[in-house]
Amino acid sequence: MVTLKQLEAFFWAIELGSLEEAASRLHTTQSAISKRVQELESALGIPLFDRSKRRVHATAYGQEILPLIAEMLNLRTRLIDIATAKEHPPRTLRLGVTDLTALTWLPQLIQRVRSSHPHVTLEPIVDTSTLLVERLRSAQLDLVVVPDAFREPQFDTVPLDSVEYAWMCSPSYLPEQTSMKLQELQNFTIISQLHGSGLGQIMKRWLSENQVSTEGGLSSSNLTAIASLTLSGMGISYLPRKIFDDVVQSGQLQIIKTTPAIPRIPYALMYRKGAADELLRFVTSVVTDTCDFARMLPGYFTTSVPRSSTR
Known part of the structure; x- marks a missing residue:
């Protein structure tokens, strides 16, 4: 018998790319996720995982049924929401x-x-x-x-x-450089969140612990403004990695890996x-x-922005 727990285990394993992340999402163990997927494969009589690869990948049949599973899980969510709701005054x-x-x-x-x-x-x-x-x-x-x-x-x-953050800049700002020691960032313009924000406080404390100063840099409380300054080649900033993946893939931004890396x-x-x-x-x-900080609104940051090599 196919159960919703089996379906959601398979769906999130494919969606997130690993059993470990699926287990975290569903508040269970990795072994439980693996068992549910195996039970689903047994119930359907066909393999759903391509186990020849290191990361989790679906077989052709698994890819075919994935949209149906997503639709079933969405209907389950809507059913729960309606069942939970009661009459309330405005x-x-x-x-x-x-x-x-x-x-x-x-x-x-x-x-x-x-x-x-x-x-x-x-x-x-x-x-x-x-x-x-x-x-x-x-x-x-x-x-x-x-x-x-x-x-x-x-x-x-x-x-x-x-949220995973990464140091990013326009390729015109640091041509052909993709890594450096964290303290080397002080040689460049750091575009940061204002220290009055929660993110700014966390990052300021972490940078201070690693003897990195942001004095002389740029700051803003607005993510769009920080992204725009970064895309325009004004300096290096820390941006949420997942939602800027398309911008990095398009070549408008590049990731600068530092040692140590930014903590989540x-x-x-x-x-x-x-x-x-x-x-x-x-x-x-x-x-x-x-809550899903990787779910970016389509095309928001994909518009090309003029670049400069200003440091």
């Missing part, structure tokens, strides 16, 4: 997010909340994480999604995903203790399920 839930969330999975979150709670208005506020947390303290926001740099006793904190940046959902009612708990569960 209400506005104020959600604070940084631009990284706004550019990746925020539309999917709003769509899911609307479909299950049509009388609820989810009002997204996009700002720097420091200002969002200040507004959460003063009850101007109901919950926020920010880098995990604001642990405070008055907040309940729900860990979400972590954890993100979290926060709300005030004692403020969590049934609706907020439901939205929290949808946030944890929807």
Whole structure:
């Protein structure tokens, strides 16, 4: 018998490219994922994994049924959302997010909340994480999604995903250079997040621990502005790697590998203790399920930008 657990194990193993990442996504063990896929192969009577390769790859039959599995899992999600929903009076839930969330999975979150709670208005506020947390303290926001740099006793904190950042620059800024020691970055213009942001605080602390100064560099609180400056050849910046993959592949940006590399940046959902009612708990569960910082809005950063060799 084919089960949804078997289907989602196969789907996420292929989608994420490894059993380990699929296990992390589904909050189980790698051996459990492997067992579910084997059970699915046995139930269907055909191999789904191409085990001749090092990374997880689907066979031709596996690729053929993958869209059907995705559709079944999406229907399961919609069914759960509808079943979980109850009648609520009209209400506005104020959600604070940084631009990284706004550019990746925020539309999917709003769509899911609307479909299950049509009388609820989810009002997204996009700002720097420091200002969002200040507004959460003063009850101007109901919950926020920010880098995990604001642990405070008055907040309940729900860990979400972590984001891989990489140093990037225009190929015209550093021709034919793809690696260097971290401290060598001081010889160039570093484009960074303002220190008032959660990401800026985490990066400033990490760079300081590694004796790297960003003095004389450029800074902004806006991801689009930082990307634009980087694409224009104004310096080196740290950008979320997954959502800039297409820009790197197109040759507009190149990755500069450093020793040590940037640590993954954890993100979290926060709300005030004692403020969590049934609706907020439901939205929290949808946030944890929807959160995907690799889900870039199509074509957002793929437009060619004039380059310069200014340092």
